[in-house]
Amino acid sequence: MKVKNMPRRLSALFFDLGDTIMLEETEVKDEFETTLTADLIPGMSEALHLFSSQGHRLALVADARPDGPVNVLRQHKLIDLFSYLAISESLGMSKPDPRIFRAALDALNIPPSDFSRAAMVGNNLERDVVGANRLGIISIFYHGNERRRTTPQSQEEEPRHIVTSAAELVALIERLDREPVHD
Secondary structure, three states: OOEOOOOOOOOEEEEOOEOOOEOHHHOEEOOOOOEEEOOEOOOHHHHHHHHHHOOOOEEEEEOOOOHHHHHHHHHOOOHHHEEEEEEHHHHOOOOOOHHHHHHHHHHOOOOHHHHHHEEEEEOOHHHHHHHHHHHOOEEEEEOOOOOOOOOOOOHHHOOOEEEOOHHHHHHHHHHHHHOOOEO
């Protein structure tokens, strides 16, 4: 295995929405179960702005009704940070289906050879971590609460990294950005 001398930046950062960017327990929904507003995880707005200012391409990969993620991202003035929104109900597929991740990868023009340079941040082992792992995307489990199962039950559910706060996520992304790319 050859290691390049120059470290290369991650090609993209993908994010789930619920309990990864926003706090699910703060959601206000309409009669159709579409999220209208929600509070953000402390520090996540600043983290997303930092990632964007550093040149990272951001995409949302979320199982949601079509307007919910847009409503929350607009509420917090984050929508323009995202290059693509892969929303399950709009695409007709849910995580861990590889097609929803491929939609984001394709939208950002990331070739299969660079899938391992993309990272997926999410709070669901069965959906976010499994979906990322199946495509060779770096899986980052955001363990911010105990709302969902937090112990992997299979090899596919084993995240490459675990973070518990926006600050830990920022530190991890900075570290991953400095790691050399292996061929």
